[in-house]
Amino acid sequence: MERSSSLEKAIRGILITAVLLFFLFPIFWIFLMSFQTNEDILRIPPSLFFEPTLQNYSALLTGKLETAAGSLDIAFMRNLGNSLLLSTFSVLLSLALGVPAAYAFARFKFRLGENIAFTLLSFRFAPPLLVLLPLSLFFKQLGLTDTYIGLIWVYQLICLPLILWIVRGYFEDISPDIENAYRIAGHSWWRTFRRIAIPLARPGIAAAGLLAFIFAWNNFIFALILASASKQPVTVGALAFVTASGIQYGQIAAAIVLSVTPTLLLALYAQRYLVEGLSLGAVKG
């Protein structure tokens, strides 16, 4: 690997560029689209040269969409807020429930333990539509339809299994002797959990939390069925741009750019936790 010829270098460069182009081009294109009018977007052949406009963004921010057929109210900013609220609280609740549960599954052998863990994982196997019909009936009965609490509850189907299984693996990687040593030193179980187990599993908890956040953010179907416009996240809110007078590609593009930004920033921030090594050399391997 050290002495690669210039030909190899060139080929590697070309291949990496190709892969990057393949994955980044759609993002680049949608970024361009968000600054174009609908006419520019629909022009054939498409052109890289156009007069940039901020009208898509201003429409989203003001909530007024001017179309040929007249003015339309859109709740995009509210949807963005909903997304943020739903995803954040779902992940927080999942962490509060899932991290102790993951620890229990990793450390203690109890009756039906494996079965319970697997059942929780199996929530991820079932297509969401399968559970939605009974859920929507339950929610009507319980008065949870179109409430934040109801949605956050349903979002646990997405977040909890993910956090439970990822964090469990991290807990299992920590040598129990490290925790034993802390207990023998005179610390209570609870203190050991907080001061030893949680900090050592932090990269895993961060990774799981981030993934759960992205999955929750990207969810579409639960909110579509179980909530009305005022509680819906951006994924469902984007449907509003499919109007009677045509599809507002420019606004959709701008909406996508705005809605991707939070998860992108979060991923960049959490990156250092994701790459941080877990076992820091305290236990001889």
Add this chain to the structure above:
Amino acid sequence: MSSLELSNISKGFKSGMVLEDVSLSVKAGEIVVVFGPSGTGKTVLLRIVAGVQEPDAGGITIDGVDMTDASPEARNVGMAFQNFALFPHFSTHDNIASPLTARNVPEGRLKEQVSAIARMLKIDHVLGHAPRELSNGQKQRTALARALIGQPKVLLLDDPLRNVDAKLRYEMRLELPRLLRTFNSAVIYVTQDYKEAMALGDHIAVLRNGRIEQWDTPTNVYRAPVSLDVARLFGDPTINLAPCRLETVGQGSQIHAFGRVSPVSEAYAEATGRDLVAGLRPEHVIVTETNTPGSVEFDLDAVMPVNVRSVLYLRGPAGEEVLATVGESEAARFGRGHRKVWVSFAPDDILLFDAASGQRLAPRVN
């Protein structure tokens, strides 16, 4: 008064019993070495004393208080793990200080105590480092400092010298007894190195297959092992063993082993006719270049120098193999082997074991 008392501890896992009916008592300031080959439940025993695992049966008292069901943090025990088990996200200082923070020792006194013990163990220059930046020897000392700093009533050391290099192991073998005495804890020291056991232990408990096979002082374990297994585990090179039978000749008894007939004490007379095994420590084999009364001619096959001693590989008239150890200067006379030598030994140095049970024959005392 005993500081640590284990009574009839038993522990089994799915795969079978690990400890059976183990009783042990350790006085304050005393070092008891639990010795045994791997997989005999030494570590499990320590974990049970520490409270990390529960015994199926039996009881533990520390300083007269029943601790059988107490949680680990309530036992006032210090433990150094074989794999060190340092807290990777704490500095060396905080690792060592952790037993003190549990007791809310004020900051100033905590710092003093940590640096005092760090100086004693020569790790005071790495107190700010993270465990991953330490060498194995420093990790081991950090783990030891952490176990000692709380001045625990009971100190458990799980093969602490296993993962350190030979030089440090040797130093620590000299240093540890002195260090441990200053803390006046009841120490259980687990090892599978018989030299470490002999060097450190006031008493040795030889653990085999979950049972204590012998409980004795190091000298007695070596000189008077209760069984063939114990005799084999102690000593390097291992004890010479030869099958033999006790014969009655006239007034006395004798055995035929290691190429010659040796008289045997009257006290063993009742073993006459049974299959026995005779054991002879290599250092008790006397090798000379000239014929002396009572010696037998052996072939010297090879000479292997081991540090200051040499091991001689000897072959007797009937093909019996015998190992002997001699001092360096003595070994020089034998060159590289391949020659005839004369071998003898004092009959009193022979240990007799029952071939069927493996137990050493107890001389009948009148």
